[in-house]
Amino acid sequence: MDDAKTYSSDQPYSSDQPYSSDLAFTPSVKAVQSRKGSRRAYARMEEGGSWQTRITEDLAGFIAAQTSVFLATANREGQPYIQHRGGPRGFLRVLDHKTIGFADFAGNRQFITQGNLADNSKAHLFLIDYAHRQRVKIWGEARMVEGDASLVARLMPDGYEARPEQALLFTVAAWDANCQQHIPQRFEAADVAATLIARDRRIEALEAEIERLRQALSAKES
Template identity: 70%
Template structure:
């Protein structure tokens, strides 16, 4: 697998900002701003600890691949937090659980290794886009066992390993704020317990007032 730093791009963002994209940016007035971004603080190719933590917190992500004919395909991947594992600062891997057995993603990667991960944190209105190349590993049971979430009721069939070439964090504009059902339930339980405590305190104060004859 080619290391991301070895790919011949003037800037990491060139993986997405093709000449045609840059021409459209120029036509629509945004090229100067993105040119400054490229020069001053462009996209990164290595996963920072903050981004690695964000990746491993996700329970739902989207993986995009492309067939040899150029047909894109986006597949949802889900699991408990930590099912996405950052193996080092340019490698992400996860167990591929048994599903509907269409094998579109695996087939696309056999023909074209280019892949994209789209991660969305609705609660904190944060999204990260990751470009790279991915490969399917069918013959490494030790790695598969290592990546299987403990206690999760799923059957791992293979491993998908992605080498990161570039990543970018988008602004929160237009991201609806949504929360996990489990987090909402926990917050409501905490609220109800606090209400019960306050009601008990009020009842005790009323009893004390009655004894004093207030």
């Protein structure tokens, strides 16, 4: 984590939400959990500390390894919207123990996410690592930052060919890591290509060794 500049402070969740998971577990959600038999288990989780509210070293490492993220927002009327953002590993930057940032590259210029955030700063990040079948859900608030060239330069991945338009800063309120059930295992094309190259080189080395041994045996027999 880079704490050279603090982008957020520890803001407790609402006083009427005693547990961090209450961001998601509203009274209506808890009523359904009670009806379907899972409330007791989640109550134990809450009493044991509930969800994390700071970015841990493990979470920071997970974030840094991602090449993709889904950002959910909702407008003034509550209409939801999910936007995908991608880039090379490291395009998502952990700026301090509560803040994630990334350069917002120029796209189709609909600006739905930015408009939603102007009305409603609450947002959600959904990160999924298909190779390791892991997913992390992060609740918080987000804002677009325009006109800050130094921040955009700090967030821009080195050597990545994209035009940054602005920056997005996400302040973490709570996060939870899900089970891996039903996550299909998929791999990045670049990782597969690197593995295949290593395999082919190993095959070439073994074939060369076999040929050397064959020639040595042939020379002995003659």
